[in-house]
Amino acid sequence: MRHIKYTEQAFFKFLTGFACYSVIGILCLIISIIFIKGVGSLSWEMISQAPKGGYYYGGDGGVLNAILGSLYVAGGAVLIAIVLGAPAALFINSFLFRYKRLQNIIRYFLDALWGIPSIVYGAFGFTIMLYFGMNASLLAGIITVACLITPIMIRSFDEVLSTIPTGLHEAALSLGSTRTELAFKVIFKQGLPGFVTAILLAFGRGIGDAASVLFTAGYTDQLPSGLHEPAATLPLAIFFQLSSPIPEVRGRAYSAAAILTCIILAITLISRLLVNKYSKNNLK
Amino acid sequence: MYNNENVILNQCPNTGKDSLNAISIRDLNVFADKTQILKSLNIDIPKHKITVILGPSGCGKTTLLKSMNRLTDLYKALEVSGQICIHGEDILLSHKDMSALRQKTGLLSQKPYPLPVSLYKNITYGPKLKGIKNKKILDKIVTRQLKEVGLWEEVKDRLNASPDCLSIGQQQRLCLARGLAVKPSIILADEPTSALDPTSSQIIEKQFMKIKKTYTIVLVTHVVRQAMRLADYVVFMHNGEIIETGGVEIFKNPKTDQMKEYLINGN
Ligand SMILES: Nc1ncnc2c1ncn2[C@@H]1O[C@H](COP(=O)(O)OP(=O)(O)O)[C@@H](O)[C@H]1O
Numbered sequence: 317m318r319h320i321k322y323t324e325q326a327f328f329k330f331l332t333g334f335a336c337y338s339v340i341g342i343l344c345l346i347i348s349i350i351f352i353k354g355v356g357s358l359s360w361e362m363i364s365q366a367p368k369g370g371y372y373y374g375g376d377g378g379v380l381n382a383i384l385g386s387l388y389v390a391g392g393a394v395l396i397a398i399v400l401g402a403p404a405a406l407f408i409n410s411f412l413f414r415y416k417r418l419q420n421i422i423r424y425f426l427d428a429l430w431g432i433p434s435i436v437y438g439a440f441g442f443t444i445m446l447y448f449g450m451n452a453s454l455l456a457g458i459i460t461v462a463c464l465i466t467p468i469m470i471r472s473f474d475e476v477l478s479t480i481p482t483g484l485h486e487a488a489l490s491l492g493s494t495r496t497e498l499a500f501k502v503i504f505k506q507g508l509p510g511f512v513t514a515i516l517l518a519f520g521r522g523i524g525d526a527a528s529v530l531f532t533a534g535y536t537d538q539l540p541s542g543l544h545e546p547a548a549t550l551p552l553a554i555f556f557q558l559s560s561p562i563p564e565v566r567g568r569a570y571s572a573a574a575i576l577t578c579i580i581l582a583i584t585l586i587s588r589l590l591v592n593k594y595s596k597n598n599l600k
Numbered sequence: 601m602y603n604n605e606n607v608i609l610n611q612c613p614n615t616g617k618d619s620l621n622a623i624s625i626r627d628l629n630v631f632a633d634k635t636q637i638l639k640s641l642n643i644d645i646p647k648h649k650i651t652v653i654l655g656p657s658g659c660g661k662t663t664l665l666k667s668m669n670r671l672t673d674l675y676k677a678l679e680v681s682g683q684i685c686i687h688g689e690d691i692l693l694s695h696k697d698m699s700a701l702r703q704k705t706g707l708l709s710q711k712p713y714p715l716p717v718s719l720y721k722n723i724t725y726g727p728k729l730k731g732i733k734n735k736k737i738l739d740k741i742v743t744r745q746l747k748e749v750g751l752w753e754e755v756k757d758r759l760n761a762s763p764d765c766l767s768i769g770q771q772q773r774l775c776l777a778r779g780l781a782v783k784p785s786i787i788l789a790d791e792p793t794s795a796l797d798p799t800s801s802q803i804i805e806k807q808f809m810k811i812k813k814t815y816t817i818v819l820v821t822h823v824v825r826q827a828m829r830l831a832d833y834v835v836f837m838h839n840g841e842i843i844e845t846g847g848v849e850i851f852k853n854p855k856t857d858q859m860k861e862y863l864i865n866g867n
């Protein structure tokens with residue numbers, strides 16, 4: 317009997333461990349392949365210059381246009397998504413508290429929006445763009461990506477808010493807080509790590525998405541120069557270069573992928589550090 | 601939404617400075633959608649005493665307590681009617697300054713909910729909302745309140761630490777200190793020891809006995825022994841109704857069958 321129990325325990329330990337480590341392993345594999353293939357073409361020039369003539373045939377230049385374009389598109393979209401998402405999440409969570417059915421229906425729709433493939437958002441953005449007579453531009457890209465990530469933002473904020481116990485609300489109110497003080501002095505602080513994670517999740521999805529910016533942001537070898545000008549993005553830079561027959565250019569696609577990965581890692585790391593530091597300062 | 605004539609007709613029972621009662625409740629009804637949670641309650645809660653609200657789970661004790669500082673407002677499904685007079689003012693009417701109203705009562709809930717800030721800031725949160733900014737005064741408040749709940753010696757070296765590093769019992773005392781720091785005249789405690797170990801519970805009970813000289817305490821509990829240890833005045837509830845009220849003698853001579861049964865099962 318004891319023996320069976322022991323075997324069972326060992327088996328499950330193995331199973332869960334295997335699942336966990338294989339996911340980590342695959343992730344490491346992906347990242348290392350990208351870096352190994354990309355390191356050859358990775359250079360200072362790559363991240364400090366826009367493509368020059370002949371870049372796509374192996375000539376001089378880099379992908380600064382796409383790096384900046386991606387940061388602008390994702391950054392702009394995240395800002396819009398926060399501005400729309402934070403109040404929306406608050407509304408769903410507190411004001412719809414009484415109307416459980418409506419609350420669930422809205423959550424269901426937002427979850428469905430989360431699952432829609434991004435090319436659909438791209439096509440939607442493209443239609444809207446044509447309707448307003450706009451050209452492919454940074455602004456159109458930002459708006460389309462904002463549509464893509466706002467549902468993610470709302471639902472993640474909503475989930476964070478749901479984890480904050482009612483008892484904490486009651487405690488803060490009974491000490492004499494107004495609703496505003498409750499929101500900013502207590503809920504915001506309590507939920508901060510969760511909110512940052514939500515923003516990162518949305519940013520990661522936004523900066524890594526190719527299909528939504530394909531028709532809307534366009535592509536250009538110029539550095540982004542204005543909201544109404546087209547802008548290059550990293551996912552498209554990877555896509556175009558990977559489809560090249562020239563091995564050197566394909567190598568650059570991997571370095572562009574490595575750069576994209578580094579940006580996401582760096583932003584994750586910095587925001588984690590900021591959260592930690594902020595929470596610590598909080599306690600002074 | 602209320603009728604002004606009614607206010608004048610249904611004058612508040614005396615709960616002012618010279619009165620023996622701190623809270624007077626008249627014809628309090630609470631509905632949740634269509635079910636009635638509290639049924640026409642009338643209670644007078646004596647000043648500077650411990651009033652124990654005793655009763656089985658689900659009889660409406662928490663709802664009664666939350667009506668006393670209008671936390672029922674948070675739950676849109678709850679509809680409260682009747683009169684709750686504190687300091688000669690019907691708090692169910694006044695819609696003006698909820699902060700000031702709630703600061704008259706300190707709340708201690710079943711589980712401690714420390715604010716997500718340092719120990720120091722947990723205590724100063726309420727006083728700061730009242731407009732006290734002077735660092736020296738705040739320091740004094742922190743020291744005094746932590747001493748009052750017997751937590752000072754345990755935490756004086758780590759006032760800037762997060763409350764997470766305290767045990768549940770210590771956190772509950774922190775919450776009591778935090779509530780006392782706004783200088784309420786009434787403490788509302790909802791089964792404050794139900795999540796605590798016996799030692800921590802005993803400490804909280806001792807604090808209550810100590811501070812009842814200056815505060816009016818309303819203690820909700822379902823534990824008969826605790827009620828017997830602490831009560832000056834007992835309100836026994838069942839199914840949203842008040843079955844019996846009285847001094848400690850009602851533990852010896854319960855008049856109703858429900859109370860008799862509850863006491864037997866509880867001992
Ligand atoms: N916000 C609410 N909405 C609907 N029903 C509630 C709400 N709060 C309490 N109730 C109901 O009121 C009754 C009394 O609850 P409560 O006051 O928490 O009892 P106790 O504290 O004595 O255990 C319970 O049946 C509970 O289901």
Ligand SMILES: [Mg+2]
Pocket residue numbers: 658661662790
């Ligand atoms: Mg209760």
